[in-house]
Amino acid sequence: MGNSKKKKENIILHIDMDYFFAQIEERENPQFKGKPVVVGADPKEGKGRGVVSTCNYEARKFGIKSGMPISRAYKLCPQAIFLPVNMQLYKRVSRAVFQIAQKFSSKMERVSLDEAYIDLTGRVGSYKEARREGEDLRKIVFEKERLTCSIGVSKNKMMAKIACELAKPDGIRIITPVQAAKTIASMKVETIPGIGPKTRQFIEKKLKKKDPQIRDALVFSKSELADFFGKRGEEFYYKLRGIDKSPVEEKKEAKSVGKEHTFQKDTRDAKMIIKVFKRLVGDVHSQVKDKKINGLTVVCRYEDFETHTKQISFDAGKYTEEFLYKKSISLLLKFLTQSNKKIRLIGFRVKIA
Numbered sequence: 275m276g277n278s279k280k281k282k283e284n285i286i287l288h289i290d291m292d293y294f295f296a297q298i299e300e301r302e303n304p305q306f307k308g309k310p311v312v313v314g315a316d317p318k319e320g321k322g323r324g325v326v327s328t329c330n331y332e333a334r335k336f337g338i339k340s341g342m343p344i345s346r347a348y349k350l351c352p353q354a355i356f357l358p359v360n361m362q363l364y365k366r367v368s369r370a371v372f373q374i375a376q377k378f379s380s381k382m383e384r385v386s387l388d389e390a391y392i393d394l395t396g397r398v399g400s401y402k403e404a405r406r407e408g409e410d411l412r413k414i415v416f417e418k419e420r421l422t423c424s425i426g427v428s429k430n431k432m433m434a435k436i437a438c439e440l441a442k443p444d445g446i447r448i449i450t451p452v453q454a455a456k457t458i459a460s461m462k463v464e465t466i467p468g469i470g471p472k473t474r475q476f477i478e479k480k481l482k483k484k485d486p487q488i489r490d491a492l493v494f495s496k497s498e499l500a501d502f503f504g505k506r507g508e509e510f511y512y513k514l515r516g517i518d519k520s521p522v523e524e525k526k527e528a529k530s531v532g533k534e535h536t537f538q539k540d541t542r543d544a545k546m547i548i549k550v551f552k553r554l555v556g557d558v559h560s561q562v563k564d565k566k567i568n569g570l571t572v573v574c575r576y577e578d579f580e581t582h583t584k585q586i587s588f589d590a591g592k593y594t595e596e597f598l599y600k601k602s603i604s605l606l607l608k609f610l611t612q613s614n615k616k617i618r619l620i621g622f623r624v625k626i627a
């Protein structure tokens with residue numbers, strides 16, 4: 275085989291810290307080790323109102339999961355150690371971990387406090403080498419931070435993340451380009467980013483098959499998927515085949531300032547919801563009135579914990595509280611009109627330009 279025309283193989287690494295917040299708490303409090311640890315909110319004898327942010331594997335054995343109401347977590351495992359979110363500490367650890375990761379490539383895209391993509395293309399010559407890099411990264415993170423992470427390596431971001439899921443916890447998994455499509459064929463269609471329960475139900479109807487696998491969805495042509503889902507459809511066509519063309523790009527740290535309110539009782543009392551919302555907008559505005567902002571987001575969590583956001587962007591500038599309120603109140607009202615469900619939480623945040 276002539277190598278002269280051979281293109282550089284894309285090699286992307288995805289790193290994800292294991293049960294991050296809870297693992298940091300274990301590190302800080304060795305006496306917690308081996309016991310179920312739940313980071314999130316105060317359960318107050320099962321009457322607490324927040325949600326589980328992260329929990330360790332011992333807590334997961336009781337059925338506790340991220341995003342679950344803290345009251346439910348308490349009922350599942352009242353003897354668990356419940357801790358508030360110590361975001362300052364987690365951010366500090368996150369910075370330290372990414373400082374280590376950054377040394378492996380100048381091209382790194384942070385996705386959250388504990389997840390990032392690292393582009394190894396051109397830096398390593400083969401998947402074998404990439405595995406060694408990944409093993410080194412895991413080792414150094416553990417030596418310096420006493421925390422475990424998982425790593426996936428593959429030909430693009432989507433596949434690297436899937437590989438990482440398979441590696442969890444405390445592992446590394448390589449999916450070479452030739453293995454990619456085959457590896458995901460037997461996975462659920464919801465493995466594909468962007469395919470949620472609604473899209474899955476639609477696919478189920480079209481296929482007349484429950485819980486379809488990715489291989490089942492390969493029967494759809496590109497134009498069929500575009501008909502079903504518009505622009506996203508074409509993307510799905512490729513992703514179902516293990517292809518994802520999105521580049522690894524270091525985004526400027528999107529800074530936002532926001533506030534949320536959880537109601538004492540789930541409610542549809544519009545007057546009260548609007549009153550609380552107005553206060554949130556005022557609070558947020560007072561924090562950012564000297565800063566340029568270029569967008570806002572309204573968050574709504576319904577009684578069943580389904581959480582939605584609506585956002586708008588505008589030109590970067592300093593804005594009055596009235597402006598922010600006028601722009602955002604219509605978004606809030608849509609949440610009230612688009613569903614009959616009661617509302618549990620509302621939030622408001624702005625993006626700093």
Ligand SMILES: [Mg+2]
Pocket residue numbers: 290291292293294388389
């Ligand atoms: Mg994680």
